[in-house]
Amino acid sequence: MAMRKKKKTTLIIKNIGQLVTMQGPVPRRGRDMSEIGLITDGTVAVSGEEVISIGKADDVSREIDPAENCVVLSAEGRVVTPGLIDPHTHPIFAQTREVEFEMRLAGKSYMEIAQAGGGIRSSVRDLRQSGDDDLYARAKKTIELLMSYGVTSIEAKSGYGLSTESEIKSLEIIKKLSSHEPMDLYPTFLGAHEVPDEYRDKHSDYVSLVINEMIPAVAEKKLALFCDVFCEEGVFTVDESRAILEAAKKAGMKPKLHADELKSTGGAELAVEIGALSADHLVCISDKGIDMLSASNTVAVLLPGTSFALGLEEAAPARKMIEKGAIIALSTDCNPGSSMTESLPMIISLAALKLKMTAAEALSAVTVNAACAIDQGDRLGRLDVGLPADIVIWDMNDYRELPYHYGVNLAETVIKRGKVVISG
Ligand code: NIG
Ligand code: FE
Numbered sequence: 480m481a482m483r484k485k486k487k488t489t490l491i492i493k494n495i496g497q498l499v500t501m502q503g504p505v506p507r508r509g510r511d512m513s514e515i516g517l518i519t520d521g522t523v524a525v526s527g528e529e530v531i532s533i534g535k536a537d538d539v540s541r542e543i544d545p546a547e548n549c550v551v552l553s554a555e556g557r558v559v560t561p562g563l564i565d566p567h568t569h570p571i572f573a574q575t576r577e578v579e580f581e582m583r584l585a586g587k588s589y590m591e592i593a594q595a596g597g598g599i600r601s602s603v604r605d606l607r608q609s610g611d612d613d614l615y616a617r618a619k620k621t622i623e624l625l626m627s628y629g630v631t632s633i634e635a636k637s638g639y640g641l642s643t644e645s646e647i648k649s650l651e652i653i654k655k656l657s658s659h660e661p662m663d664l665y666p667t668f669l670g671a672h673e674v675p676d677e678y679r680d681k682h683s684d685y686v687s688l689v690i691n692e693m694i695p696a697v698a699e700k701k702l703a704l705f706c707d708v709f710c711e712e713g714v715f716t717v718d719e720s721r722a723i724l725e726a727a728k729k730a731g732m733k734p735k736l737h738a739d740e741l742k743s744t745g746g747a748e749l750a751v752e753i754g755a756l757s758a759d760h761l762v763c764i765s766d767k768g769i770d771m772l773s774a775s776n777t778v779a780v781l782l783p784g785t786s787f788a789l790g791l792e793e794a795a796p797a798r799k800m801i802e803k804g805a806i807i808a809l810s811t812d813c814n815p816g817s818s819m820t821e822s823l824p825m826i827i828s829l830a831a832l833k834l835k836m837t838a839a840e841a842l843s844a845v846t847v848n849a850a851c852a853i854d855q856g857d858r859l860g861r862l863d864v865g866l867p868a869d870i871v872i873w874d875m876n877d878y879r880e881l882p883y884h885y886g887v888n889l890a891e892t893v894i895k896r897g898k899v900v901i902s903g
């Protein structure tokens with residue numbers, strides 16, 4: 480029970496059967512990932528945008544001073560958690576790519592489609608022809624859906640523009656969405672997502688363009704907190720990725736990396752070497768990469784929805800990584816090519832079934848550890864006094880229903896910074 484007096488309570492959530500606070504170590508590693516700070520018969524009190532009291536119902540109600548128009552919600556004995564955090568999304572695109580999905584069902588691989596001119600490059604052609612308002616409206620739909628599934632903060636990448644102008648345009652849309660919509664978007668510059676059509680014969684010129692023109696332009700406009708690279712065989716090499724991320728670091732953006740997704744290239748090792756905030760995918764991570772990640776503060780963001788939607792059997796060695804002490808987060812990878820979903824709870828089900836992660840471990844992965852992957856470990860992913868009131872009331876009596884009851888939306892009420900934004 481903790482309390483800050485004086486402030487009037489503007490929102491109370493009472494009758495919480497299981498209050499998952501996620502209080503405890505940040506980040507969570509190894510066995511600590513099973514600790515979810517569970518309080519039974521709990522209450523949360525909010526003043527304005529932040530939690531002012533949280534704990535056992537009796538203790539909280541004794542302490543608080545409700546404002547005249549205080550909103551009182553009853554969880555009716557069900558589960559309450561912090562708002563979930565999705566630390567890897569590609570929401571700024573113009574068109575979906577269901578045609579490629581069917582091509583994959585017919586036997587083509589993701590890389591075959593990409594190398595034949597489809598994949599990311601087809602999304603680039605679509606985005607460049609699209610107006611800002613259309614792109615904004617399309618992305619708004621995506622973030623509203625994400626929020627309806629209990630997500631209150633996301634990392635959001637550019638990466639379907641691949642020219643200075645259209646990368647800036649994408650990042651400006653992310654900025655506008657973050658200031659106009661309830662969702663908080665943490666922006667990542669992903670100019671090195673692919674080599675666009677006009678640079679196919681001049682691969683190294685494109686790397687130079689990213690380093691010498693795009694990164695300075697993005698930094699000057701302060702449009703991105705992070706910089707990411709798709710480090711993969713046939714896309715950007717480890718050396719190119721290192722050069723791009725070093726330049727980004729110098730310009731004030733923290734590195735992230737799409738690493739070891741389809742082939743083992745040493746991406747995880749590079750992420751640690753360069754002090755990246757996160758290394759993402761890691762389906763093909765080497766043993767050395769696991770050891771290096773486990774001894775580092777780089778978050779391993781696992782994306783089991785991507786392997787699922789690409790029809791691949793392989794999965795990141797999550798159990799081994801947890802045992803060795805790596806910081807594991809989970810994400811949708813929401814994008815039109817390899818993972819067209821806005822359901823983070825579905826990813827939690829896949830993490831259970833494909834990565835053998837428990838409900839408690841998965842909750843750590845989409846709250847405190849996901850917060851670390853977006854450099855917000857000190858303030859997001861937990862419910863505690865003085866922290867943002869990003870809260871979800873779930874239509875379940877036990878948090879372990881989250882992976883078990885799959886493919887449906889059990890997020891009933893979503894509260895962002897103390898305001899009800901989705902009401903069940
Ligand atoms: O994370 N791997 C690179 N980027 C995305 C796919 C993007 C796309 O195909 O449009 C991913 O899987
Ligand atoms: Fe991705």
